[in-house]
Amino acid sequence: EVQLVESGGALVQPGGSLRLSCAASGFTFNKYWMTWVRQAPGKGLEWVATIKEEGSEKYYVDSVKGRFTASRDNAKNSLFLEMNSLRGDDTAVYYCARGMRYPDYWGQGTLVTVSS
């Protein structure tokens, strides 16, 4: 059974940093692109970033370029999202999901709140 479990969400001040993690199991992690998607409170889904199987290619939505970095540790079946210079509009539930062309399996999400 495919499982994705996010962690690391927290309350952080504007301008701060946070690192999200996603633990994957139930599939061969190093054979899949992985994706981060976020959802602000009461709002729709927003694609954030996608990273290739070995991490050599990464793609980001314009609003996070230069501030967020996706990475992965295939030896530990883990996906990460390093978030810097956080702003209020980064407040959201962050989901990790499997896949590049489309996310097929999703985790339950972790909440990031950016507020002073």
Add this chain to the structure above:
Amino acid sequence: SYELTQPPSVSVSPGQTARITCSGDALPKKYAYWYQQKSGQAPVLVIYEDSKRPSGIPERVSGSSSGTMATLTISGAQVEDEADYYCYSSDSGINGVFGGGTKLTVL
């Protein structure tokens, strides 16, 4: 930036057919995907590659695409189909994009 446009809401009575549309300029060349999200839960894939159903998704859920519009159809909608539905595709490259979401009400 590339956008996918959905109606904010669709309402049907139980047993009726619900149709949710998604329009985007790249859809003639790109597949559409559909996700169902119930309150407080993670999204679930219900249609992939325009019209294919993942295992476990009931046959009353179907998808189609023509030109710049993709359509999610729920035949004989049931109360448990009430949810937010999002279409998803990609721009000319790798970047993903979601539609704004459609709230389906069945009552």
